Amino acid sequence: MGRTVTVAVCTLNQWAMDFDGNSRRILQSIQEAKDAGATYRSGPELEICGYSCEDHFYESDTLLHSWEVLANLLKSSICEDMLIDVGMPVMHKNVTYNCRVAFLNRRILLIRPKMRLCEDGNYRESRWFSPWTKERTVEDYFLPRMISQVTGQTVVPFGDAVIATRDTCVGFEICEELWHPASNHIPMSLDGVEIIANGSGSYFELRKAYVTVDLVKSATFKSGGCYMFSNLRGCDGGRLYFNGGSSITLNGNILNRGRQFALEDVEVTVATFDLEDIRF
């Protein structure tokens, strides 16, 4: 029995604090994903505000403008009938987290905070964010009024959870969680999560692309599953170059992979596979 699905990962040339441009590129990626027949679109880490906002992450305006962009995405007809997750900073109980926000047809399904922050190389994430440490726990998140007006929701789940649908089960990792020895995809795979989306802000280092390819393959090699890796491209306003190379991997094999060094601001990479192939 075939149960084919088409999913999309996106490589975006986002810029720190360019809310208009970032939002335009996100919408373009969603439109391209839809045109390619995808019913699920994921994107890179902190794609709404840009990854390298540095101490602007301390400013409440950065969080406010991220919500404004999300409100426009929720309202847009381009986003209808597709599961979408986007990356943005969210403050919960006065603590800022680096999050994925998953939504479908004007309703937020889950806000998933990053659980392992990156501190090596040029990464200093704990300067601006705290990791979510409550495993398999969600709390009520009270939405800003401007979002409630669009979605009709007052609270949504915030925390370590996955999205179960009639057809499959979707979970999330955020960048470093893939690199960490106690990766979050391990308990999720053992628990039957079939699709894991990773929004990343992974900058270029010599030979790192080999590591990334090995990691996405091994994440799905042992238990099976689909791994959707989306990465940023370009400089983002800082001194680092994010090298793209977004990929979709099934059961240890790369199905499709975006380019590493390219000039397009928006590159959408899709793959179609049979969910039954995960269930052998």
Ligand SMILES: NC(=O)CC[C@H](N)C(=O)O
């Ligand atoms: N943004 C991140 O979490 C980066 C994770 C990873 N260590 C990398 O170098 O790509």
